[in-house]
Amino acid sequence: MSFKNQCIALIIAIFASSCVSPKIYKELKDNNSTLKSENAELFSQLEGTSGNAQEVNVQQLNAKIDKLTSARTKAEMDLAGVKISYDRLKDSYDALAENSSENLTENLERNRKLLAQLEEKERLLNQKEQALEAKEKRLQIAQLELEASSQRVAELESIIAAKDAKMSALKDAISAALSNFEGNGLTVEQRDGKVYVSMENKLLFASGSWDVNERGREAVVALGKVLGDNKEIAVLIEGHTDNVPYGEKGLIKNNWDLSTKRATAIVNILTENNNIPKDNLTAAGRGEYAPISDNTTTEGRAKNRRIEVILTPKLDEISKLLNEM
Secondary structure, eight states: OOHHHHHHHHHHHHHHHSOOOHHHHHHHHHHHHHHHHHHHHHHHHHHTSOHHHHHHHHHHHHHHHHHHHHHHHHHHHHHHHHHHHHHHHHHHHHHHHHHHHHHHHHHHHHHHHHHHHHHHHHHHHHHHHHHHHHHHHHHHHHHHHHHHHHHHHHHHHHHHHHHHHHHHHHHHHHHHHTTTTBTTTEEEEEETTEEEEEEEHHHHBOTTOOSBOHHHHHHHHHHHHHHHTOTTEEEEEEEEOOSSOOOOOSSOOSHHHHHHHHHHHHHHHHHTOTTSOGGGEEEEEEETSSOSSOTTSHHHHHHHSEEEEEEEEOOHHHHHHHHHO
8 A cells, every 4th residue: 555545544544533523524534535536536647647747746646645644634633622622521511410410419308308397397387277276266265254254243243232232221221220229329330241230238238137128129129120121131140248257157157158148139039020031140149259449448348248230131142153253
């Protein structure tokens, strides 16, 4: 094989063995075919010419070979540049593919975490909504209970106001009934929702006695007439003494015993009035242990020796409402 053919084959081999794109490879192959044709044509011309002509043709061929050599060199450089660009592009693609895979994995993991966080937030939100609904239900129940309690309080206040008004009317009625006795050891007061009728012993009893005198009986009977018209009133009769010991012997043992007998004597007079329910009446002896004045003076001891009639409205309705609250 001639040098020219070797050059052509070398060019073809270099282009054929290089990693180029199909388009570039086709262009190189086409150029090779063109060069082969030109080479065949040159040899044909060379064989058909004389010696001088051959020399001329050799010079022309050499010039063409130089041109082809230059073209080959340029083609090799272009091919090397294309290969470098290809390798860089392939490296960039591989790096991009690897990076994309890593990013995809990271994105998937991040999305998984975000989804888990979202599900947890949704679960907590559902819990809060359920707690809020339960709280609202409790609030509604409490509101209903409050409204019911408010209604019962209003009813209670109404009943208490009615009781107070009734006790005030009772106090006025008793004061009117006992007007002839007030100032003679008898007082009528209203406090703490109750009416207190206090009668000193000098109005009712002789010293050391538990028998009610005539004047005292008149006062008790007058009081009983008012109580008979107010059957919803609880009546507590308390007997009180001073702190001077009871000195007589016989049925009375001490001041406590004396105070109890005097309270019972008042109850006995009140029971003569059939309009007064017997279960409204209670007798109690307090002896010397609930003084209202100083026992060191004569006046103080006289005030302490007394009968107190404590009138209290029956609180059944109030107790019922309080139990319902």
